[in-house]
Amino acid sequence: MRYTGRVAAVTGAGSGIGRGIAEFLAEEGAFVLLNDVRAEAADSSKKILTEKGFRSEIAVSDISTREGAEFMVNEALRHGERLDLLVNCAARQIIKPVEDLEVEEWDTVLNVNLKGAFLCSKAAFPFLAQQRGAIVNICSVHAQATVGGFASYAASKAGIVALTRAMAIEFAPKGVRVNAVSPGTIDTPLVQAYFDSCPDPVRARSEFLKFHPLGRFGTPRDIAEMVAFLGSQQAGFITGTEIVVDGGMTALLFAQ
Numbered sequence: 001m002r003y004t005g006r007v008a009a010v011t012g013a014g015s016g017i018g019r020g021i022a023e024f025l026a027e028e029g030a031f032v033l034l035n036d037v038r039a040e041a042a043d044s045s046k047k048i049l050t051e052k053g054f055r056s057e058i059a060v061s062d063i064s065t066r067e068g069a070e071f072m073v074n075e076a077l078r079h080g081e082r083l084d085l086l087v088n089c090a091a092r093q094i095i096k097p098v099e100d101l102e103v104e105e106w107d108t109v110l111n112v113n114l115k116g117a118f119l120c121s122k123a124a125f126p127f128l129a130q131q132r133g134a135i136v137n138i139c140s141v142h143a144q145a146t147v148g149g150f151a152s153y154a155a156s157k158a159g160i161v162a163l164t165r166a167m168a169i170e171f172a173p174k175g176v177r178v179n180a181v182s183p184g185t186i187d188t189p190l191v192q193a194y195f196d197s198c199p200d201p202v203r204a205r206s207e208f209l210k211f212h213p214l215g216r217f218g219t220p221r222d223i224a225e226m227v228a229f230l231g232s233q234q235a236g237f238i239t240g241t242e243i244v245v246d247g248g249m250t251a252l253l254f255a256q
């Protein structure tokens with residue numbers, strides 16, 4: 001129980017990876033603040049945690065706005081009275097070639113994925129400093145290599161990797177560590193939406209599996225394990241780094 005007596009705030013905790021991270025941190029003893037812009041999604045995550053006997057509260061807000069980010073941090077403090085770990089997980093993905101991508105769509109993706117991580121980290125930093133706490137940013141393998149249609153998403157994720165390094169350096173004197181986790185393909189509604197956009201979703205799924213040397217997609221728990229480690233004292237000398245959790249996908253030159 002690495003998080004007993006500690007408080008964690010997770011953005012985008014109403015679904016997929018964010019929900020999995022929240023659940024695992026709670027299992028490890030944390031009080032978890034569940035943020036999501038969709039109230040019903042945050043509610044259903046809270047219901048899952050409550051049924052398992054874990055303590056959590058929700059903060060429904062849009063973290064791409066300054067008010068939404070500050071509200072999320074203030075709710076964590078109001079309910080938990082301290083803040084030890086911030087997990088920036090909320091994201092949007094709009095899959096379109098640059099030629100068709102509207103400026104507003106670019107802004108939406110960059111505002112949630114990159115500006116949101118900046119705003120939440122900025123709001124949380126003074127309180128994390130009181131606990132010598134940590135930030136974990138959920139990035140993506142798209143930060144390193146990508147495919148057509150992902151320009152805004154890939155740019156936002158590469159931005160968070162750079163932001164991770166920059167904040168790690170600035171926050172280090174106060175003992176706050178900042179790291180990034182870049183998932184490969186994790187089976188969540190986000191990935192299912194991608195498969196659903198393909199002409200044959202079932203075939204797309206099995207074709208995609210060929211790019212995963214471990215022979216499976218990841219689970220939210222695979223990512224949660226790394227987040228919990230990076231947020232803990234076991235990772236006390238790790239800051240400013242990006243750890244890829246992708247089942248070997250980015251090690252593969254081509255599928256045989």
Ligand SMILES: NC(=O)c1ccc[n+]([C@@H]2O[C@H](COP(=O)([O-])OP(=O)(O)OC[C@H]3O[C@@H](n4cnc5c(N)ncnc54)[C@H](O)[C@@H]3O)[C@@H](O)[C@H]2O)c1
Nearest residue numbers: 012015016017036037062063089090091140185186188190
């Ligand atoms: N699933 C994957 O394969 C995969 C791979 C690499 C990286 N990631 C990253 O992992 C994270 C979680 O992805 P997921 O697959 O669980 O996605 P998801 O779509 O299932 O969950 C994302 C959550 O973020 C919330 N959200 C969106 N905009 C928000 C805002 N403005 N304010 C607050 N909440 C907001 C959504 O409502 C949703 O509940 C994202 O950062 C994503 O980029 C996912």
